[in-house]
Amino acid sequence: MKLDFAFIWTAFLQLLTAIPTALAITAVSVLCGLVIGTAVAIVRLYKIPVLYQIAASYVTFIRGTPMLTHLLLIYFGLPIIVDGIAEALGLSFRSVSIPMIGFAYLSFSITAGAYMSEVVRSGLLAVNRGQIEAAYSIGMTTSQAMRRIILPQAFSASLPNLSNMIIGMLHGSTLAFTVSVVEINAKAQIVATTNWKFFEAYLAAAIIFWGLTFIIERLTALAEKRFNLYNRGGVS
Amino acid sequence: MGEPFDISYVFEYLVKLLPTLKVTLLIVVSSIVIGLGVGFIVALPQLYKIPILRRLSQVYLSFFRGTPILIQLFLFYYGLPEILKLVNVDVAKLPALYFVILTYALHSGAYLAEMIRAAVGAVDRGQVEAAYSVGMTGFQAFTRIVLPQAMAISIPVFSNLVIANLKDTSLAFSLGIMELTGKSQTLAVMSRHFVETYISLALIYFVISFGLEKLFHLIEKKLLRHERRLAAEDKEPRLHKGKTKRFRFIAGPGFGRGGRENEA
Numbered sequence: 001m002k003l004d005f006a007f008i009w010t011a012f013l014q015l016l017t018a019i020p021t022a023l024a025i026t027a028v029s030v031l032c033g034l035v036i037g038t039a040v041a042i043v044r045l046y047k048i049p050v051l052y053q054i055a056a057s058y059v060t061f062i063r064g065t066p067m068l069t070h071l072l073l074i075y076f077g078l079p080i081i082v083d084g085i086a087e088a089l090g091l092s093f094r095s096v097s098i099p100m101i102g103f104a105y106l107s108f109s110i111t112a113g114a115y116m117s118e119v120v121r122s123g124l125l126a127v128n129r130g131q132i133e134a135a136y137s138i139g140m141t142t143s144q145a146m147r148r149i150i151l152p153q154a155f156s157a158s159l160p161n162l163s164n165m166i167i168g169m170l171h172g173s174t175l176a177f178t179v180s181v182v183e184i185n186a187k188a189q190i191v192a193t194t195n196w197k198f199f200e201a202y203l204a205a206a207i208i209f210w211g212l213t214f215i216i217e218r219l220t221a222l223a224e225k226r227f228n229l230y231n232r233g234g235v236s
Numbered sequence: 237m238g239e240p241f242d243i244s245y246v247f248e249y250l251v252k253l254l255p256t257l258k259v260t261l262l263i264v265v266s267s268i269v270i271g272l273g274v275g276f277i278v279a280l281p282q283l284y285k286i287p288i289l290r291r292l293s294q295v296y297l298s299f300f301r302g303t304p305i306l307i308q309l310f311l312f313y314y315g316l317p318e319i320l321k322l323v324n325v326d327v328a329k330l331p332a333l334y335f336v337i338l339t340y341a342l343h344s345g346a347y348l349a350e351m352i353r354a355a356v357g358a359v360d361r362g363q364v365e366a367a368y369s370v371g372m373t374g375f376q377a378f379t380r381i382v383l384p385q386a387m388a389i390s391i392p393v394f395s396n397l398v399i400a401n402l403k404d405t406s407l408a409f410s411l412g413i414m415e416l417t418g419k420s421q422t423l424a425v426m427s428r429h430f431v432e433t434y435i436s437l438a439l440i441y442f443v444i445s446f447g448l449e450k451l452f453h454l455i456e457k458k459l460l461r462h463e464r465r466l467a468a469e470d471k472e473p474r475l476h477k478g479k480t481k482r483f484r485f486i487a488g489p490g491f492g493r494g495g496r497e498n499e500a
Contacts, residue, residue: 061448063445073431077431170304175407188310209303
């Protein structure tokens with residue numbers, strides 16, 4: 001086997017240009033997922049009547065089906081819905097004008113939201129019940145107790161899971177190639193087809209992902225140290 | 237895009253997709269079985285702290301958890317034949333299915349190794365010491381005392397991994413494997429009923445993973461029946477029933493669960 005090291009380097013350099021796309025997909029899906037997930041988790045924790053059933057079935061369905069099917073369903077299903085609504089309302093907007101990456105953003109956010117709700121839920125449950133009682137006892141309202149007492153602690157408790165989520169969504173961003181978004185995987189394919197050196201191109205892609213994953217892990221380790229400062233116990 | 241939506245096609249495609257379910261399940265079962273073997277081999281150096289092998293297994297874990305399964309699929313599909321050419325083994329004609337199974341086995345192997353490591357670590361140290369004190373050898377203590385307990389502990393994680401593996405197999409279509417997703421792509425393109433096909437695809441995946449979860453739940457109950465009694469004995473006052481039940485969730489988005497394993 002002749003491994004073309006020069007080409008790995010060329011591919012590596014070209015793949016670097018696709019990193020922003022991958023990171024954008026990751027960031028958007030994780031952030032939107034966090035918002036959806038927090039809402040769903042709160043609905044499920046407080047058992048709000050009708051919403052509770054909807055939230056539960058949303059989480060169960062999303063977690064029971066592959067991320068790829070969500071993407072495909074959104075990609076093919078959303079235009080039908082959007083066009084239907086636009087036509088009914090007499091708007092000139094058509095689904096064609098939605099950029100490809102929009103489908104990826106939306107679908108991955110929906111996927112991330114379901115998993116994130118579990119991350120948030122486990123984080124909230126990890127906070128001692130006494131904390132919120134103490135907050136109430138000194139006269140805080142529920143929203144104050146949530147914002148000032150519970151959420152910060154829940155956040156630091158769920159950091160490891162959050163890091164897993166971010167890495168998972170980063171790896172998931174490779175799926176966007178199915179809706180013709182040029183992220184790292186698609187770029188590797190494009191680079192490889194110039195001279196059919198697929199192995200080298202994918203090796204470069206693997207190195208990039210490995211590096212990105214490593215960086216995310218390091219960063220969360222740092223964040224964990226920072227956010228768990230309060231948790232050291234003993235004398236301050 | 238495509239034909240107008242018609243719900244009746246969902247059932248029609250459900251029937252058409254079902255035969256390819258066995259390819260998906262074949263990938264899942266064989267990769268989990270091989271992956272368990274790989275996981276053991278990778279976990280042992282870490283459990284017994286063998287100097288150099290330990291580093292190697294760490295690199296293995298880091299690589300397979302640090303790169304997306306999709307990239308790994310392509311990497312093995314294109315790279316393995318070239319590497320094996322060095323030792324004069326020609327696998328270029330081998331069906332892609334073998335590469336897929338191997339990749340999923342190695343990928344799950346990394347996660348399974350972590351699972352095994354965590355589960356063995358969770359068994360009380362006193363158990364091994366007790367086993368030694370009644371004269372068991374290291375091997376006996378491991379197989380008779382540690383392993384059965386570790387197995388029961390690891391069932392929730394194992395269940396998550398199997399379901400994640402099932403969902404990951406949807407990517408095998410990218411190498412042209414005719415499993416559920418691959419077949420649904422063909423069906424969708426031919427009939428142009430995209431949404432209906434993918435709805436039935438999602439339904440199949442959902443039913444399988446839901447069934448698997450219930451199944452593993454039963455197994456866990458069975459394996460933990462000796463624990464149950466202990467738990468009942470030290471009844472502690474619990475304020476919130478239902479909220480204290482053990483928390484479990486499917487690791488990551490079912491696709492490349494990188495980084496540390498979640499605390500299960």
